[in-house]
Amino acid sequence: xxxxxxxxxxxxxxxxxxxxxxxxxxxxxxxxxxxxxxxxxxxxxxxxxxxxxxxxxxxxxxxxxxxxxxxxxxxxxxxxxxxxxxxxxxxxxxxxxxxxxxxxxxxxxxxxxxxxxxxxxxxxxxxxxxxxxxxxxxxxxxxxxxxxxxxxxxxxxxx
Amino acid sequence: xxxxxxxxxxxxxxxxxxxxxxxxxxxxxxxxxxxxxxxxxxxxxxxxxxxxxxxxxxxxxxxxxxxxxxxxxxxxxxxxxxxxxxxxxxxxxxxxxxxxxxxxxxxxxxxxxxxxxxxxxxxxxxxxxxxxxxxxxxxxxxxxxxxxxxxxxxxxxxxxxxxxxxxxxxxxxxxxxxxxxxxxxxxxxxxxxxxxxxxxxxxxxxxxxxxxxxxxxxxxxxxxxxxxxxxxxxxxxxxxxxxxxxxxxxxxxxxxxxxxxxxxxxxxxxxxxxxxxxxxxxxxxxxxxxx
Numbered sequence: 001x002x003x004x005x006x007x008x009x010x011x012x013x014x015x016x017x018x019x020x021x022x023x024x025x026x027x028x029x030x031x032x033x034x035x036x037x038x039x040x041x042x043x044x045x046x047x048x049x050x051x052x053x054x055x056x057x058x059x060x061x062x063x064x065x066x067x068x069x070x071x072x073x074x075x076x077x078x079x080x081x082x083x084x085x086x087x088x089x090x091x092x093x094x095x096x097x098x099x100x101x102x103x104x105x106x107x108x109x110x111x112x113x114x115x116x117x118x119x120x121x122x123x124x125x126x127x128x129x130x131x132x133x134x135x136x137x138x139x140x141x142x143x144x145x146x147x148x149x150x151x152x153x154x155x156x157x158x159x
Numbered sequence: 160x161x162x163x164x165x166x167x168x169x170x171x172x173x174x175x176x177x178x179x180x181x182x183x184x185x186x187x188x189x190x191x192x193x194x195x196x197x198x199x200x201x202x203x204x205x206x207x208x209x210x211x212x213x214x215x216x217x218x219x220x221x222x223x224x225x226x227x228x229x230x231x232x233x234x235x236x237x238x239x240x241x242x243x244x245x246x247x248x249x250x251x252x253x254x255x256x257x258x259x260x261x262x263x264x265x266x267x268x269x270x271x272x273x274x275x276x277x278x279x280x281x282x283x284x285x286x287x288x289x290x291x292x293x294x295x296x297x298x299x300x301x302x303x304x305x306x307x308x309x310x311x312x313x314x315x316x317x318x319x320x321x322x323x324x325x326x327x328x329x330x331x332x333x334x335x336x337x338x339x340x341x342x343x344x345x346x347x348x349x350x351x352x353x354x355x356x357x358x359x360x361x362x363x364x365x366x367x368x369x370x371x372x373x374x375x376x377x378x379x380x381x382x383x384x385x386x387x388x389x390x391x392x393x394x395x396x397x398x399x400x401x402x403x404x405x406x407x408x409x410x411x412x413x414x415x416x417x418x419x420x421x422x423x424x425x426x427x428x429x430x431x432x433x434x435x436x437x438x439x440x441x442x443x444x445x446x447x448x449x450x
Binding site: 130 | 160161164194264349
């Protein structure tokens with residue numbers, strides 16, 4: 001099949017590539033760019049592990065083709081920390097013990113980042129609603145919700 | 160879990176898209192938000208030879224109000240319908256239904272037209288279109304045509320769209336000011352497809368009785384269906400809990416071919432239909448009282 005040229009910004013870096021049409025954005029990030037922080041769980045849009053930010057909004061990278069991402073601005077889990085300092089949501093996940101095996105964590109963190117960007121003071125119900133599409137196989141949901149609440153408090157306090 | 164190989168086209172205009180579809184024939188599939196199509200590719204339930212990405216076509220994602228009708232382009236993202244002030248003000252039912260579609264990450268990509276053209280019998284939008292008697296605007300090689308929702312949904316994943324045609328917009332007539340609306344569904348988990356759901360519209364006369372009722376069911380039959388016997392049981396009646404209970408009991412009469420699968424048997428779905436209908440009717444009545 002004829003390959004498709006794309007230019008996409010990933011974690012602030014502008015990248016030009018030529019991709020097979022059937023390659024998903026998730027596989028492009030992992031296989032072509034080596035950004036394996038994006039996890040693949042179900043590969044059909046159920047588990048949320050592969051969530052990335054697309055122009056700031058949470059999307060499932062297994063449900064978009066790399067070809068569709070031409071011109072998009074993508075943020076993966078690798079793009080959150082700056083100069084070795086964790087993003088406030090990452091820091092809160094650490095402090096609140098919001099990860100066990102860690103497989104769902106990148107998707108959870110990016111989903112929470114998208115939520116807090118548009119709603120800096122979410123209720124617990126709103127947090128659960130926002131995270132409802134992300135499955136944690138360790139079932140560590142209580143601490144994940146607490147971490148998002150903690151991150152929201154930190155971000156509001158500007159710390 | 161990788162899609163089979165296919166070619167990819169990204170036309171820049173509607174005419175170009177129609178040309179590609181005409182050239183490639185029945186094996187070409189339009190790609191809107193892809194939130195249903197890409198899983199079907201990954202599971203190899205669909206094997207198109209060409210995907211025609213509609214994302215590059217300008218003008219398919221417009222929302223406007225025209226003479227008491229909300230006109231929504233097929234490529235309007237679900238997330239926008241959830242939050243757009245125009246929708247919130249004039250057709251809050253559409254925003255409420257959207258919040259029941261998948262999860263935020265799905266709705267960020269998923270589109271109105273994609274969901275309607277996909278015609279999953281458990282999806283919310285087809286039932287909303289049916290309850291509101293929306294018109295679906297279709298473009299094909301021979302021009303534009305408009306199909307009422309009741310003639311659009313033919314069966315599971317089957318619509319009146321012919322090969323080579325594209326759904327371009329939906330025209331939702333706005334309910335009168337004396338109309339209340341409701342939507343209720345039962346699903347295993349939040350964001351899952353409904354095992355049974357109902358969309359209701361109740362129009363109230365000056366004397367407080369019901370002059371018009373619309374009840375559309377989803378998740379229970381091979382396509383969204385109107386519960387006409389239940390609707391007729393409401394007209395002329397006072398909007399009371401008793402009336403709703405009696406009407407809701409008649410809603411199952413509309414189900415000719417019940418859905419039955421591992422998530423819910425036909426018997427279970429039929430049993431919860433009156434429950435979701437009653438809840439959606441009560442929600443509609445409450446909204447009427449609030450006005």
